[in-house]
């Protein structure tokens with residue numbers, strides 16, 4: 001099977017991304033996916049653009065397919081950037097426990113990787129410093145000036 005049509009769409013997608021034309025990039029990458037729906041490089045590009053556009057949940061699903069999830073092997077588990085990006089999304093959303101688990105799994109696959117080592121430390125630090133509302137017990141976000149549940153000033 002010739003992959004020239006696939007390559008053409010993939011390259012078009014990369015070029016659009018380079019120029020910041022993310023919607024066009026996604027369109028081309030989708031066309032590439034229609035030709036080959038099991039190419040982790042296309043998924044990775046797609047996921048990164050989703051992240052740029054703030055669609056973290058959609059991006060996450062692709063990172064799971066690429067790197068795998070506990071009990072389910074991914075299509076390209078050695079793509080370290082998929083691991084890093086997933087952990088970054090979890091950290092961004094203050095899901096420190098989940099991020100810590102990703103960094104731990106990352107260290108099993110990439111021993112001594114400095115990003116995973118530091119990420120794991122950062123996640124544990126943040127997790128230890130999570131604050132709760134003294135009035136209602138709701139977990140507080142880092143930059144919240146008042147409790148979003150009960151309104152207590154922090």
Ligand SMILES: [Zn+2]
Pocket residue numbers: 133134135136137138147148149150151152
């Ligand atoms: Zn409260």
